[in-house]
Amino acid sequence: xxxxxLEVRVKPRPGLLDPQGKAIHHSLNSLGWSxxxxxxxxxxxxxxxxxxxxxxxxxxxxxxxxKLLANPVTEDFEVSLVSExxxxxx
Amino acid sequence: MxxxxxxxxxxxxxxxxxxxxxxxxxxxxxxxxxxxxLEAYDAVLLPGGFSYGDYLRPGAIARMSPIxxxxxxxxxxxxxxxxxxxxxxxxxxxxxxxxxxxxxxSLKFASHDVQxxxxxxxxxxxxxxxxxxxxxxxxxxxxxxYEADVPTLEALEADGRVVFRYVDAHGEATEDANxxxxxxxxxxxxxxAGNVLGMMPHPERAMEELLGSTDGVGLFTSMMVSLSTTSx
Numbered sequence: 245x246x247x248x249x250l251e252v253r254v255k256p257r258p259g260l261l262d263p264q265g266k267a268i269h270h271s272l273n274s275l276g277w278s279x280x281x282x283x284x285x286x287x288x289x290x291x292x293x294x295x296x297x298x299x300x301x302x303x304x305x306x307x308x309x310x311k312l313l314a315n316p317v318t319e320d321f322e323v324s325l326v327s328e329x330x331x332x333x334x
Numbered sequence: 335m336x337x338x339x340x341x342x343x344x345x346x347x348x349x350x351x352x353x354x355x356x357x358x359x360x361x362x363x364x365x366x367x368x369x370x371x372l373e374a375y376d377a378v379l380l381p382g383g384f385s386y387g388d389y390l391r392p393g394a395i396a397r398m399s400p401i402x403x404x405x406x407x408x409x410x411x412x413x414x415x416x417x418x419x420x421x422x423x424x425x426x427x428x429x430x431x432x433x434x435x436x437x438x439x440s441l442k443f444a445s446h447d448v449q450x451x452x453x454x455x456x457x458x459x460x461x462x463x464x465x466x467x468x469x470x471x472x473x474x475x476x477x478x479x480y481e482a483d484v485p486t487l488e489a490l491e492a493d494g495r496v497v498f499r500y501v502d503a504h505g506e507a508t509e510d511a512n513x514x515x516x517x518x519x520x521x522x523x524x525x526x527a528g529n530v531l532g533m534m535p536h537p538e539r540a541m542e543e544l545l546g547s548t549d550g551v552g553l554f555t556s557m558m559v560s561l562s563t564t565s566x
Contacts, residue, residue, distance in 0.1 A: 315434050
């Protein structure tokens with residue numbers, strides 16, 4: 245088994261009103277960044293897990309997203325591999 | 335009417351619901367979220383509050399509770415299920431109602447009375463109201479902005495599944511009367527079969543003249559009446 249660290253990024257679906265993003269957008273504009281056109285706020289979730297392979301870990305995270313981590317009505321998600329290392333054997 | 339009030343860690347309207355069910359002559363019991371089995375009940379109520387601290391998304395963790403499998407089976411079997419506030423959020427997360435409740439458009443927690451227009455009186459939750467009746471009921475939520483994809487929203491309207499709408503003093507569903515940005519001022523919806531109602535406002539907090547309004551009583555008497563006429 246190998247130890248993997250995965251990053252799950254969950255973000256509001258395009259077109260869905262994101263009031264947090266809107267508030268931050270206005271705030272950045274008022275700080276002088278007039279070139280900022282849009283801001284969307286999502287979240288990142290880090291998962292440490294053991295799996296047979298990187299693909300198996302990514303597949304598992306995909307199921308986790310569908311079942312719990314993201315709401316398909318309002319959110320999209322992406323999963324990526326951050327790091328891997330051999331799990332300590334006993 | 336034997337009523338189960340499901341209690342999650344972080345529920346805070348469970349006693350209000352318990353008292354509301356009792357006030358109309360129901361026999362209420364608390365059911366902890368880790369318990370199993372709802373066969374002994376005629377109706378299931380999911381209370382408001384902040385189950386699991388709203389972590390991840392409101393209702394997302396509570397939806398995974400053991401009792402929710404039984405709530406889904408109860409609803410699929412036609413049993414009446416009412417979710418208020420966090421209870422509505424849990425019903426959406428569980429897929430018993432379509433759509434989702436996202437952050438209020440104002441980004442502010444909204445805690446005040448609202449006016450609701452009763453859009454449907456042919457449901458088992460609203461039969462004791464009159465069509466178009468205006469109710470004064472409190473809200474208290476940060477994530478009550480009802481959203482869904484366009485086909486879902488259009489189907490809700492076409493099928494007449496919007497039961498309550500936020501309205502102004504003249505009974506109009508204006509933007510100013512909308513406390514959270516919900517599409518078409520939606521405050522409460524039923525599922526296709528009509529036995530699952532989710533709503534953000536709190537009828538269980540509008541049960542006593544002393545507390546400002548008794549407009550919530552009709553919802554619980556409606557349930558009481560429909561259950562006593564359907565059960566032999």
